[in-house]
Amino acid sequence: MKFSVTLFLTSFLLFQVGSHALAQKKSAPNIIFIFSDDHAYQAIGAYGNKLAKTPHIDRLAKEGVLLTNNIVTNSICGPSRATLLTGKYSHKNGYKRNDRTLFDTNQTLFPELLRKNGYQTAWIGKMHLNSLPVGFDYWNILPGQGNYYNPDFISQPNDTTRYNGYVSDVITQFSTDWLDKRDQSKPFFLIVGHKATHREWLPDLQDLGAYDDVEFPLPANFYDDYKGRNAAREQDMTIEKTMRLKQDLKVDADYEKDWTYNRFSPEQLKVFKTYYDKVSKEPAEKKLTGRALTEWKYQRYLKDYLSTANSLDRNIGKLLDYVDKSGLSENTVVIYASDQGFYLGEHGWFDKRFIYEESLKTPFIIRYPGVTNAGSKLDNLVLNIDWAPTVLDIAGTKVPSDIQGKSFLPLLKNPDTAKASWRKDAYYHYYEFPEPHHVYPHFGIRTDRYKLAYFYGGADSWELYDLKTDPTEMVNLYGSRNSEKIIADLKSRLKSLMNQYQDSEALEILAKAKK
Structure with a gap:
């Protein structure tokens, strides 16, 4: 028992x-x-x-x-x-x-x-x-x-x-x-x-022309002259010069030789080509050159980009609906x-x-x-x-x-309790250079208000931005009057972050960086 x-x-x-x-x-x-x-x-x-x-x-x-x-x-x-x-x-x-x-x-x-x-x-x-x-x-x-x-x-x-x-x-x-x-x-x-x-940016067939009736406003700094920002001046990623009419914007695209289109079925290609054949006529018919052509490229870029995003958003909706209908939400x-x-x-x-x-x-x-x-x-x-x-x-x-x-x-x-002990600054380090867009390697720190960055590998220059007064980052304040204390504080915090995250390569570059 x-x-x-x-x-x-x-x-x-x-x-x-x-x-x-x-x-x-x-x-x-x-x-x-x-x-x-x-x-x-x-x-x-x-x-x-x-x-x-x-x-x-x-x-x-x-x-x-x-x-x-x-x-x-x-x-x-x-x-x-x-x-x-x-x-x-x-x-x-x-x-x-x-x-x-x-x-x-x-x-x-x-x-x-x-x-x-x-x-x-x-x-x-x-x-x-x-x-x-x-x-x-x-x-x-x-x-x-x-x-x-x-x-x-x-x-x-x-x-x-x-x-x-x-x-x-x-x-x-x-x-x-x-x-x-x-x-x-x-x-x-x-x-x-x-x-x-x-x-x-190849939109789904059902999304072709989704934004054709929209005129997108130019960003305020679209015609940035990159004054005081050498690395920004020397990049190769502009809509004006880098963006390709044929490959990126499908103007007179080579549908037979371009690998981008070798996956299309004949039926898909017919619909796709019919739409972009109409688009391709615009630059010549409007006799676009100079800034007019650049701004046309900008409009076409956003129309293609956002039309491609339509399918992304639609499929997120499908997945959310699945989660709800399956009782998983x-x-x-x-x-x-x-x-x-x-x-x-x-x-x-x-x-x-x-x-x-x-x-x-x-x-x-x-x-x-x-x-x-x-x-x-x-x-x-x-x-x-x-x-x-x-x-x-x-x-x-x-x-x-x-x-x-x-x-x-x-x-x-x-959020109210946890934010007191949360980080007050963020560390960044980019490496890829020179291909494909000639963006110099750089590291930097971002706080709630300021951003300090050092571009190396040939650019060898500092940049400082006050995001409160200059949210579009157009005015490099590095070396300007009354910026010494801010720069010294940010450099100290930047070095601390490099030590915290054990970025020895960046520490060596920082030690040799121009003042």
Whole structure:
């Protein structure tokens, strides 16, 4: 009898422990991280754009928190993705430039930590790291940059298959298919990597001409003369000179020889070509030259860019609808971010790279039911090294010591309390030079008001901006009257950040930098 009672009590306790563990696992939130490419925050309605059509991203912002100062640590695609996976600066994760470097998958990758903590993980869509995914139960990714039309995908073990359709639609279909077939006894973490809005901006057929009735106002600094900013003057990323009529804007495109169009079906190409044949006639018919041609290029650039973003937004809406209809919304965190910002004519540019605001800041929106206040904003300086530890924190997974970022979950839960101990400045370091856009390597510090940067590798010059009085960064105050104390303070803080993040290369350059 004693044996039976003991056995019963033991079984009961084990059942209770098991039930509690199961309940804990079930309560762990699912996490979907939607990650776009080159999508500028200033191209989103929720960030103030009144002409862009982004109803679904805007919906996410209304239901979650919009970060107004989410900053990347190296404004370029591959390195930003490496930072997402590692929570570390480029000099620590080994991926500094967009080149043939193989991303080191032997280092700590936060999705693998989620797996060890009971999560089912997947990456679907664009990865762009010259390596196959590690730390994911399932993956199906675009090779390299991928194609907008009828794209190839690489899936386990290493099979490449072509799929018919537009890339944003295909990525969403794969994502919902995986969600349908996942192990429902586990919480999940899913990265949805979109190709849009990467150059050369090929809109979906249904979005051709979506902005043809819109006249976009020129940015106030479109005709920037780059006075006092040598690095900005010597770049090669202007709409006027760098943006290509044929390849970028599809004016008299070579549909037979240009690889951009070799994926189109005859039916797709007919519709696409018919639209751009009309566009191609405009410069000659209007006899455009000089500034008139430059401004026409700007209009066409924005029309193509935002039309391409339409498919991105529409597919975010499809995924949000799936989450709602599947009964997942109450226990699923949804994040939207881009790999960095992008220039939409500011300073006369397209592309990214510079420490200036448009490429330094990236959109980031998070909806966390029961935790975040719907429609709120977070103005604190958050870095992309913080993304990985925040996701780990949300999932109840310990953050390892080699991750350099810090979870901003406390800011989401108790912003008024947590902001007192949050960072007051942010560190940035860009490397890729001279190709493809001749942007000199540089590092710098961004505070809530000031920005100090040093361009090296031939530029060898300092720049200082007061973002309160000069938000478009047109007046370099370095060396100006009464700037000495500000510069000394910022240089001291910059050096401290270099030491904190162990950027020895930058410390050596700083020691030799011109005063």
